[in-house]
Amino acid sequence: MGKKKRGNKGKEHAAGKRRGLRVASLVVASVLMAGTWVYTRTPNRSLNHEPQTAGAYVRRETKLPLSPALFVGKIETAYRVAHNMPDVLDQLYCYCECDKHSGHRSLLSCYTDHHAANCDVCVNEALDASRMMKQGDKMTDIKSAIDRKYSRM
């Protein structure tokens, strides 16, 4: 509370200065606002009609997988698959049904936290997908093979 004891003159002077600053910043703010208004009013590509390059894959899971270095053995390998081919895992459904209990968007979601490290289904699906990719299998074939194998479990 030491500030209150200071001389009135100094206080008034400071207040005047502060008022000046406030006016200046108001002017700046309104100029910025006008600018933003003009910017948002200008007809631009609406988000819904964003042109998409043919074949470009739009990720369902936007978070990144954890580093494989955090794990060992088979689980490390599976996290490495997620790291190296996120788009592949993102197109696969995880049959541990984590979409229901954890709100996961795809198999890739399982690798954005420690979930996959405790789940055989997540790990095996990723390893199968990686093996099929290396064989040169198409994404549609990988998808149906995974669906066939794990939907019965």
Ligand SMILES: [Zn+2]
């Ligand atoms: Zn899962």
